[in-house]
Amino acid sequence: MGNRHSNNHNQNQNHNHNPSKVLVLGASGYVGKATLSHLVSRHGNKLQIFAGVRDPVKFGAIDGVQVIQADMGSSQKDLAAALRDFDSVYVVTPGSEDRAKLALNAIHAAKDAGVKYTLVLSVLTADLTDTIFGKQFTPVEKEIKTIGLKSYGIVRLPLFMDNFYAAAQSIKEQGTMYDPRNPNKVFTPIAVQDVGKASADILANPKAHHNKTYKLVMPSFTLQQLVQAFGETLKKPINVTTVPYPAAKEAFMGLGFPEWQVDGIFDLFHLIDEDSRVTNETNHTSDFTKITGEKPMTMTEWVQANAAGFQ
Numbered sequence: 001m002g003n004r005h006s007n008n009h010n011q012n013q014n015h016n017h018n019p020s021k022v023l024v025l026g027a028s029g030y031v032g033k034a035t036l037s038h039l040v041s042r043h044g045n046k047l048q049i050f051a052g053v054r055d056p057v058k059f060g061a062i063d064g065v066q067v068i069q070a071d072m073g074s075s076q077k078d079l080a081a082a083l084r085d086f087d088s089v090y091v092v093t094p095g096s097e098d099r100a101k102l103a104l105n106a107i108h109a110a111k112d113a114g115v116k117y118t119l120v121l122s123v124l125t126a127d128l129t130d131t132i133f134g135k136q137f138t139p140v141e142k143e144i145k146t147i148g149l150k151s152y153g154i155v156r157l158p159l160f161m162d163n164f165y166a167a168a169q170s171i172k173e174q175g176t177m178y179d180p181r182n183p184n185k186v187f188t189p190i191a192v193q194d195v196g197k198a199s200a201d202i203l204a205n206p207k208a209h210h211n212k213t214y215k216l217v218m219p220s221f222t223l224q225q226l227v228q229a230f231g232e233t234l235k236k237p238i239n240v241t242t243v244p245y246p247a248a249k250e251a252f253m254g255l256g257f258p259e260w261q262v263d264g265i266f267d268l269f270h271l272i273d274e275d276s277r278v279t280n281e282t283n284h285t286s287d288f289t290k291i292t293g294e295k296p297m298t299m300t301e302w303v304q305a306n307a308a309g310f311q
Helices: 004-013 030-043 076-083 098-114 131-148 161-175 192-204 223-234 244-252 259-273 280-291 299-305
Strands: 022-023 045-055 066-069 088-091 118-122 152-157 176-179 212-215 239-242
Touching: 022 030, 022 192, 030 045, 030 192, 076 098, 076 280, 088 098, 088 192, 098 131, 098 299, 118 131, 118 192, 118 280, 131 152, 131 259, 152 192, 161 223, 176 223, 176 244, 192 280, 212 280, 223 239, 244 259
Parallel strands: 022 045, 022 088, 045 066, 088 118, 118 152, 152 212, 176 239
Antiparallel strands: none
16 A cells, blocks of 8 residues: 555654544534544554544444544634644534634634644635635635644645535436536546545644645546446446536525535536636646555546445
């Protein structure tokens, strides 16, 4: 495995003193859980791993993880008290409309608590203030860099491959995927599991990631190539049906997505349609490898690994 050498290095580094205490704050979502899973499997022998959640009873138990009550929505003072003894804290910015406020609260609390390394989840469009997600994350990234944290890291994320599960029913029943995007435009998403893997490796060895900003993406592909991969894997023809944006918005909201989030996702879809470099980050596929020593999962590998959900 590509990361074996770095694991040994970290073991030696942490020899003869208490293992580092790492907290994943906002651990109940997909990224939080994926990060905890990789912290345990890749670094569990040399870290004390904690999940910080609003309701520990509801969250349940995970082998190798201690669950504590730590809520981004609580007062800065209370949150700082919860973060006080941690070496590294991962602020997994939630998917709520007030997420900028929650992330800023967590970052200030981490500073007040004297946390040695604060890792924060951001988005590829953080510099684009004319987008919904950009507006949310521009002040967050600015604050991270200017408030005097001891050391920080930022992971900028694109769209998730896992969002394609929204098309599972139409692929199963009709052999098609409905999407408003131009099916021949390239883009670079990421698998949630890979976000967890890279985040875990950063938290396990923060000195190597001092004040760094990373973009986590997989190799680019088009929707046309995606349905071709689905067809080859599922052994039946699958195609893309391009639908107007208003109809797609209605469908997303019917799945339970709030309107602000659909509008934010469609900002990204429009950037893809416009051939924006922000949604086709081919220069940054190496960031994942720099962090983990491994290659990110490709679109074809993701389709093969997730085929059961589309059959």
